[in-house]
Amino acid sequence: MFPLKRVCVLLAIGFLPVAAFGFPLNSKKAPESEADLLSIQEALQEAIPKAKAATVCVDLGNGTxxxxxxxxxxLVMTAAHVSTGVGKLVTIIMPDGTRLEATSLGLVADVDAALIQITEKLPGDKKFPVVEINRDNDTKLADWIxxxxxxxxxxxxxxxxxxxxRLVRVANSTFQTDGTLIGGDSGGPLFDMDGRLIGIHSRVGPQLPVNMHVPVGQFLENWDGMLASEFIGEGPFAAKPEKGKGFLGIITxxxxxxxxxxxxxKNSPAESAGIFEGDLLVSLDGEQLESREGLQDALAEMVAGNLLVxxxxxxxxxxxxxxxxxSR
Known part of the structure; x- marks a missing residue:
């Protein structure tokens, strides 16, 4: 940490403020002076508190x-391989340890993008902390991140x-950086030095400083479909659920x-939802239930994660x- 007095002197002699003109070091191959290092420090000190307040842990039960x-x-942006599917129940852990119920919405299987909706409110009905999405598509090769x-x-x-x-490769569906990521970081945010969200961590490389991220543009292109809980595309990051594989857990x-x-x-979805032995099931999703076979036929058209009423x-x-x- 450099002395505050020295920082003030450097700003006074004309060092460009980050907020007004963007991050000046993006145009340099490497920091050239103490002033350059101080600009990195300043940018991080300004951006990180807000970014950290909105960065959450996604608890899947068998991993995070x-x-x-x-x-x-x-609404949470994350990776498809973190959300694991559409309609999954997960837990969001806020930075202060508060645990909140959430449901995975849609995903894009071939680029590793997904949305999760927190369904439980914060104590006191407070609004959630948020970050700004960089919608300008102005991220460039070699930008600091x-x-x-x-x-x-x-x-x-x-x-x-x-x-x-720094960004070492920029493509339509992938950013590559030389930052260090490890297990547990997947689905986390990538920012420019102004604190704007530019990507989501996807693949942690076999070498720690070789990592891939999903650009926010991929999210924005598929935003409506993901909000509608659609399973978009085919790819390695999520397996499309099969009809008839949903598990209810009752005998009727x-x-x-x-x-x-x-x-x-025991421990079935039906038990967790509060269905008890002796209940009479009258209808499913507004349709009258008249036989066991009718319920089985309806379940055969559904997938794991579907919500039944x-x-x-x-x-x-x-x-x-x-x-x-x-799921079975």
Whole structure:
């Protein structure tokens, strides 16, 4: 850390402010002076607090990744291989350790882009912290960047880890940087030195400083489809769910007015949603249930992650129960 007095002197003699003219070192092959190093320090000090506040951990239950919040109602950008699919229930961990329920929306399987919606509100109904997306498409080869991510998993005392580097390759669907990433960083944000989001971490290279990122342009091109929970494209980053592979976890029999639940599987989606033995299932997604076969036929057209809405009669009272199918 350089003395504050020296920083003020350098600014006074005409060093270009980052916010007004963009980051001046992008045009240089390498820092040439102490003033250049100070400009990097200044840019990071200004941008990182807001960026860290919106960088979250994505807890999948059997592993974790990272993501970044981009709307005040809790929309998270991450990688498709982190979200793992459409309609998945995940947990978002905020920087202060607050755990919030969330659901994966759509994804683009061939470029590793995905959206997750936080479905639980912050304490006090506060708005979510957000970062600015760079929509100008002005990212260039050799630009300085910094990355954030929950390296190795969430650690509240440490927080998201920041790394600095440069863009070494710019393509339509991929950025490559020489910053350092490790497991747990996947899905985390890549920023320009003005603190604008320019990409999402995708592939951690076999060598630590060789990493690939999804440019935000790929998200913007597919934004409406992802918001609509569409599975877009075919590729290595997510497997398209198969019809009939959804798991509900109940045994039923025909009964007057619907079908009767005779057994609920332990730790099944049905049990988690609050379906009990003895419930009478009257309808599914507004359609009357008249037989076990009718329910089986409906499930055969669905995939893991689909949300089912049952009308149920329990103890003479009507209830509505939502169940999200698991996978077999």
């Amino acid at each position: 990744g990272s993501g970044v919040i981009v709307t005040e109602d809790g 910094f990355s954030l991510g929950h390296s190795g998993g969430f650690d509240q005392a440490r927080g998201a880890v920041a790394r600095i580097g 029999e025909k009964a007057e007015g619907g079908i009767l639940v005779t057994k609920v599987g 049952f009308e149920v009669i329990r103890d003479g009272k009507n209830e509505t129960i939502e169940v999200r199918l698991g």
